[in-house]
Amino acid sequence: MRISSLYMFQRQIGNLSNSTANANDIAARLAYGQSLLKPSDDPAGASQAVIYQNSLANIEQYETARQYAQDALAQQDEAMNSIGSLLTKNLSEKIVAAGNGTYSEQDRAALAKELEGIRGNLMNLANSRNSNGRYIFAGYNTGSEPFTQDGSYVGGNKPIVQVVADSTEMQVSHTGSDVFMSGTPDDVFAALDSAITALTAPITDDADREALQLTLDKANVSIKKNIDNLGKVQAMVGTNLQQLDMLGSSADTHKIDVESSLQETLGADMDSFTTLVVQSKMTEFALNSSYMVFQTMQQMSIFNMLK
Numbered sequence: 001m002r003i004s005s006l007y008m009f010q011r012q013i014g015n016l017s018n019s020t021a022n023a024n025d026i027a028a029r030l031a032y033g034q035s036l037l038k039p040s041d042d043p044a045g046a047s048q049a050v051i052y053q054n055s056l057a058n059i060e061q062y063e064t065a066r067q068y069a070q071d072a073l074a075q076q077d078e079a080m081n082s083i084g085s086l087l088t089k090n091l092s093e094k095i096v097a098a099g100n101g102t103y104s105e106q107d108r109a110a111l112a113k114e115l116e117g118i119r120g121n122l123m124n125l126a127n128s129r130n131s132n133g134r135y136i137f138a139g140y141n142t143g144s145e146p147f148t149q150d151g152s153y154v155g156g157n158k159p160i161v162q163v164v165a166d167s168t169e170m171q172v173s174h175t176g177s178d179v180f181m182s183g184t185p186d187d188v189f190a191a192l193d194s195a196i197t198a199l200t201a202p203i204t205d206d207a208d209r210e211a212l213q214l215t216l217d218k219a220n221v222s223i224k225k226n227i228d229n230l231g232k233v234q235a236m237v238g239t240n241l242q243q244l245d246m247l248g249s250s251a252d253t254h255k256i257d258v259e260s261s262l263q264e265t266l267g268a269d270m271d272s273f274t275t276l277v278v279q280s281k282m283t284e285f286a287l288n289s290s291y292m293v294f295q296t297m298q299q300m301s302i303f304n305m306l307k
Contacts, residue, residue: 072162073241076137076237077234079137126179181225191218
């Protein structure tokens with residue numbers, strides 16, 4: 001009889017220990033906010049969770065890349081808007097008028113001065129830098145000025161390309177040679193320089209006037225081509241910005257789906273949390289019951305005899 005009672009007593013201690021362990025286990029899962037704490041809890045689920053976590057890491061990496069791309073394109077777009085405000089149809093008309101004989105020497109000198117100011121502003125924009133001090137029209141050579149003061153382009157020959165989504169590359173910069181047509185017959189700085197030189201040269205005869213007209217006409221053609229080219233580059237920038245927005249929206253939706261799947265796999269979703277709460281209440285009840293039974297058994301006289 002004593003052996004049987006002792007067995008029952010030890011068994012109840014085991015039940016009490018198991019109930020305590022279960023309660024602590026559920027409490028730990030509630031504290032972490034998920035039911036899967038270690039791979040042995042659910043090997044298949046743990047393996048799938050790693051896949052989801054890697055997927056989220058890739059999504060966040062592309063988010064960072066798209067933010068960089070968006071900032072770079074937006075800064076270029078802002079600079080090109082300023083360039084466009086300098087290279088206008090009105091400027092072309094002034095250059096044409098200066099060669100048709102109606103401009104006096106003083107008028108030509110004033111226009112030359114205006115063109116010098118425009119050239120200076122264009123040079124500042126051509127050597128624009130971003131918030132990190134990097135030159136935005138230098139291609140990959142972002143650490144040094146892409147344009148020398150004489151208008152020569154010395155920046156990189158390749159525009160910056162960024163991977164902005166899975167298997168998706170995007171050009172996120174334009175070189176100064178692309179924007180200002182450097183190194184071509186329509187180089188904007190060369191066109192302005194030729195116009196300024198011609199406007200400041202004295203006109204003494206018809207031959208001088210004809211030479212001025214030819215130079216200004218040529219400069220005007222180049223400026224018009226630069227205006228058209230600038231529009232095309234800005235259109236590319238705008239298209240890329242729109243594509244980034246679409247990629248971002250798609251990625252946000254995908255990220256929500258992956259996060260939801262990860263939560264379900266880890267048991268961190270609302271349904272799993274509700275189940276944990278119910279289990280917690282049940283283990284709490286089981287633990288209290290085990291304590292009550294154990295305390296009752298301790299008070300039984302037969303166990304007092306075993307002491």
